[in-house]
Amino acid sequence: MDDLDKLMSDLDRMSKNAEKLDGDHEFSFEDLFTNDFLNKYTSFKTTDDLLSAIPVDNAKSFDxxxxxxxxxxxxxxxxxxxxxxxxxxxxxxxxxxxLSNGTSFDIH
Structure with a gap:
């Protein structure tokens, strides 16, 4: 597969991924605050580390x-x-x- 074919395949995959993301969605705490996200933007290594630092009884409700x-x-x-x-x-x-899932694009 040449570079243009790979790009076209990636763009097609991104289009399909965008369709899955379209509309309203509910996310759990763990969906949003993944280890990858936490390691990139915070001093927390895991979701459990973050939850341990936050004094809440029910982390499923941000409110x-x-x-x-x-x-x-x-x-x-x-x-x-x-x-x-x-x-x-x-x-x-x-x-x-x-959006980038299954493509050669890496956002990390």
Whole structure:
């Protein structure tokens, strides 16, 4: 397969991936805050490390977080100033990974 064929194949795959991402989706904490994301943007190595640092009873609901306390933890342990900023970047990271899945494009 030559370079043009590979590019066309990757673009076709990305188009199919985009169709899967289209519409409304619900994401779990673990879906968004993967080890790859955490290692790239924070001092946390795993999702468990992040959850251990955040004083919440139920990590499945982002709205249940004590925002000032969590924002302070995120600010000290990442390049983000707030949990909301980190969450927004995690959604973008998730979408870009979803688009490039199965292609030769690497967003890490």
């Amino acid at each position: 249940d977080f004590d925002k000032p306390v969590v924002d302070e933890i995120i600010n000290k342990n990442s390049q983000f100033s707030s949990f909301t900023e980190m969450r927004d970047e995690a959604v973008e990271f998730y979408a870009l990974n979803g």
